[in-house]
Amino acid sequence: MCAAVDDATREFDAFFEAHFAELSRLAHLLTGDSTGADDLAADALLALWRRWDRMRAAEYPVAYARGVVANMARSRIRSAVRERRRITLFWSSQSEVTDGPDVPAVIDVQEALSRLPFRKRACVVLRHAFDLSERDTALALGISVGTVKSQTSKGMAELQRQLTPLPGVERVQAAAPGGRTA
Known part of the structure; x- marks a missing residue:
């Protein structure tokens, strides 16, 4: 023994x-x-x-x-x-409540990841940061391979949307008093 x-x-x-x-x-x-x-x-x-x-x-x-x-x-x-x-x-x-949070001009990957729902974040991290297969990711999270595929795809699309600058954002932020753009 x-x-x-x-x-x-x-x-x-x-x-x-x-x-x-x-x-x-x-x-x-x-x-x-x-x-x-x-x-x-x-x-x-x-x-x-x-x-x-x-x-x-x-x-x-x-x-x-x-x-x-x-x-x-x-x-x-x-x-x-x-x-x-x-x-x-x-x-x-x-x-007193303020007008809102101060949104940073540049969103880094870690901040964008933290905004994803947990399952999407876990799928993206395991698939891309740890280079696990869909099967290994499914095993680690206790979900189906199909769920891994869809959650990874949706998570990557959300990250791309979050990390791609919107056209005209600079002009909106540089608006002159009275609401006119510079």
Whole structure:
């Protein structure tokens, strides 16, 4: 029995060493949080360690690990959104509401990704940043290959729309007082 535990520990250590960096990058791309990505990957690996006896027998343990990271990232994003809403409600009742957010002139890819719904973001990141096949992406997210295809296509189209400057935007932003364009 002791030899089996040692084998399991060695297998997990090897799995950890081989996949921690990849899982951390995935967490970073899904959440946009570089400081919390390592923690999220470590939490996912801890969850895997608790079920390592089943995991080590799985056909695609890396796909399962990616799915755990994706699910944990989704939970963290939802928690962060709920927290932001609570903070916004608190401050809006305490102070005057402004005209609106200051929209940056240039949207970078990470900001554009953060605007995508989670499933589209996950499909785009796994397919294009991690170069996974449609099948591997479907396994990681627990969805069908057809869903991966459609979500990736829609996500890429949304990113292209977000990152392509609209004609005439400069003129609208440079409008003279009174609403006339410069």
